[in-house]
Amino acid sequence: MLVTAAPMLTACGGDDSGSGGKVTIEWMNIATTEPSQSLFPKIAKAYEAQHPNVDIKATSLENDAYKSKMTALVASGDLPDIYVTWGGGVLKQQIDAGLVKDITSDGAKVLGTMTDVSKKAYTFDGKTYAVPYDMGMVGFWYNKKLFKDAGVSGPPKTWTEFMDAVQKLQGADITPIALAGKDKWPGHYYWAYLAMRIGGMQAMQQAAQSNDFGGTAFIQAGEKLKQLADLKPFQEGYQNAGYDTPGGHSASMGAGKTAMSLMGQWAPAVMKDASGKDLGEDLGWFPFPTVEGGPGAVTDVFGGGNGHAVSKDAPPEAVDFLTFLMNEQNEREFVTSGAFMPVVKGAESALTDENRKMVAEALKGSTGFQLYLDQAFPPAVGAEVNDSVALLIAGKKSAQEVAQTVTKVAKDQ
Template sequence: MKLKKHFLIPFMLVFALTGVLSGCGGGNGTDNSADNAKNTANSGKEQGKTGNEAKPLSGKVTFLTNRTDMIGKEYDEYVKRFNEKYPDIKIEFEASQTDYNQQAKVRMASGELPDLMFIPDIPNSDLPKYFAPLDDLGLSSEITFKDFKAYDGKLYGITTGNSTSGIVYNKKAFADAGITEIPKTWDEFLAACEKLKQNGVIPLASNFKDKWPLGSWVYDMPRVIENNRDFPNSRINMEAPFTMDNGYGKAMSLIKELADKGYLEKDINSTNWEQSKKDVANGKMGMYFLGNWVINQVIGVGAKSDNIGFFPLPFDNSGELRAAFNPDFFYAVNKNSKNLEATKAFLKWMLEDSGYEDFAGFISPLKGRESKLTQLADFQATGVELQEGMPDDPKVIEISNKAQIDLPAIAQEFVLAKDPQAVLDKWNKAWAKAKQELGY
């Protein structure tokens, strides 16, 4: 799930969620009452030592989150369980209603950061300006993708969870349309789309207008098609990185073909993200091409878990199955937080004890923890090769920012254009100009 870039003035909702509930079990359904009692009794001895005296952690922790759907629900339950261990720490959620990336940057520019947040798309060299090192959490050996948000040997961001992109689909919609096997080639995928369309089902929900759901097409597929996990960074050596015959052009051509054949929404300029989840759940729409994180969201709006499947998107007719493996948002702690240790305690609890990764449909951010999502097991049973991502080259980020490269927006232009090559030429020119001006 990439950070959205279109800016809207956000409507802020602040919820103070606190509480202590004795004997409340963990989110995984196991009985943790004995451990909880022990943790509560020892809560004043956990962290925050001054000299030889143990000092209970206390204070208020603000967390800027994009998961507005969890406020008043799962977050309430998390806080109750967290307060069993740390009763003197108050957790307050700030809800980002629209463009998290832009909102976070505005907050960074103003110096008014929350205690805990997700890192927007800034160069890693800027991380120490805003965030505290997290090497002291005691999780160094377990953290996945820990080199993604690190600088000068220090860790500044920890992934909230990991995901792979693929086709999330309604099994009944497939069966009703006469699709008996999951597609393993692009031609088979197109044939499945046609069967769905003929049966009155919108084959694939693209949420084209919202732009950010196109991220899997332009961030993941180019490197998967090229079979080169570092392909996005290789642009540093290119004057024209966007061509019809490389990963970018081929990936955008795939979604353009789906649009041209009528396999996306009837009006791709008036899509609705929240409604699309319900439509995939009830079979009005057949598929998504998104990360596995969306599976639980579709189930959450009414689908039965055993009616939602997940398989790799076949991008050509070779029969090879590859899919990107990526981190999602990265947690970070405000270096100027007035309650730094309390914030770190909450972050560590979220990683180890909250169960958020299972709720969100993620692969755990910590090594060695198996996912409870059966769809992921089915996905991997196809023999798909998971291609782990690489950290972004700071120079590539710098060039992209200067050239105002917004890959999902470029995909929108490409799909709607009568002359897609002209779109690529336009952005190649912007890239080359920015690259030259920066001296790369």
């Protein structure tokens, strides 16, 4: 069950914690779909019940609207007390601007319960600036029934097998892939993963150090993605499709109209919420295939998680609330909801779904980890990655042009 108002669940000492007096905490998140749309408010109310002096004012925005809002808020220098972050270069830019609170000490109680990998994207120079609440990786979610109908024997292990599967699905009059072309960010997953498989983690590390995306791995990644796009494997109208909108990426996958979706650990819950249907045992998962001849291993993973950062002027109650949010019972509720992957040590025991267990095992056994490129680098670079890859998929930009424009923006930062 969800946390109650029992005193034993108070995070840091109950009403005596923090600054005293009436306190308002502004919390901006991305809880626009179930189960977080219901879970977050319930947990906030439970905290308020134990802390009558605290009023939590939450604002929930869809991903792209959230990113746009945050860009404006960062420019103004006035951030919410608590806000969602994916870490990496975006968070680092906010830290360098003096907008984020170092919670290494104040948040030690809750951070001490977290797995090391879940904190990695939020830690700089030995200091931690956010509390994770979800952690996972991107992989292919697929419809087993549609694979069987098309004569695809099982999850492809190589890029050649993947391309063969796409063509078999098309031959059976089945749309192979769901893609939110309007939102752009889902498309960059292909480019990033292909570059990782072709050049290995070394290619990603060199790009991060030199801000140069002109290497062979990135050029070839663009070329292979272009070959995929030329097959026209995406659902009709994908260019105007949103990720979690009616009739969009997740809805088409959840309704059984497309066979595959390259997406993160949250995908099944969003599919169900967007389509109103549950694929049940027909839903499967497999890691991004290897590319023949490339040093990138299937155990090199691409992804990230969600965390909450605290603005520099936030009251002490903000960190206290995040400690409460991620206590043992709430973490178990998150994990069993089907939308979140464990970040608290030992919470993986709450996983019951076989697909989510596969994701957890893949992450646990990973030999390399790359944060989403639109978060690993400063915002301008991430935006250019998403825009350029979208143009590549649409046939309006070459692989070389993508590499050149992303490199130019990266070097200008």
